Amino acid sequence: KDNFTPLEQLMVVKEGYLQKAKIADAGKKLRKNWSTSWIVLSPGKIEFHKETKPTTGINLKTGHKAEMVDLCGAQIEWTPEKSSKKNVFQITTVSGNEFLLQSDIDFIISDWFHAIKNAIDKLPKN
Numbered sequence: 001k002d003n004f005t006p007l008e009q010l011m012v013v014k015e016g017y018l019q020k021a022k023i024a025d026a027g028k029k030l031r032k033n034w035s036t037s038w039i040v041l042s043p044g045k046i047e048f049h050k051e052t053k054p055t056t057g058i059n060l061k062t063g064h065k066a067e068m069v070d071l072c073g074a075q076i077e078w079t080p081e082k083s084s085k086k087n088v089f090q091i092t093t094v095s096g097n098e099f100l101l102q103s104d105i106d107f108i109i110s111d112w113f114h115a116i117k118n119a120i121d122k123l124p125k126n
C-alpha cells in the first residue's frame with residue numbers, strides 16, 4: 001500500500017499554520033468548525049495537528065493525536081463558494097474526507113496549494 005521507505009515517510013516537505021475546517025468524514029457532512037492547525041506535509045500524506053507543533057510536548061500532555069490524511073488519489077481545488085473567507089481550497093480524500101484550508105495571506109496559501117498539488121501529482125492514483 002505504502003510506496004515510501006521509512007525514511008521517506010519521515011521527510012517533511014512543508015509545515016506551518018493554516019486555518020482548517022473538516023467538512024466531511026467518510027462522505028458524511030460535518031458542521032464546519034474552523035480552527036488553527038499545525039500542518040505537516042510529507043511525500044504521501046498530510047498530518048493535521050491541533051494548534052501547536054508536536055515537538056512542544058503540549059500534545060503529549062493533552063493526548064492530542066494528529067489526524068493523518070493519505071494523499072493517494074486525493075483531489076485539491078480552490079473552493080471560493082464554500083466560505084466567506086478568502087483563499088480557501090479543499091482537499092478531498094479517496095476515503096471521502098473533506099478539508100478546507102485557508103490563510104488570509106495570499107502567498108502562504110498559494111505556496112501550500114502548490115506544495116500539496118505537487119505531492120498529489122507525484123503519487124499513484126490509488
Ligand code: I3S
Pocket residue numbers: 031032033034082083084085
Ligand atoms: O458554510 P457556513 O455554514 O456558513 O459556515 C460558517 C459556520 O460554520 C459558522 O459556524 P456556526 O456553524 O456556528 O454558524 C462559522 O463560524 C463560520 O466561520 C462559517 O463560515 P465561513 O464563511 O467563515 O467559512
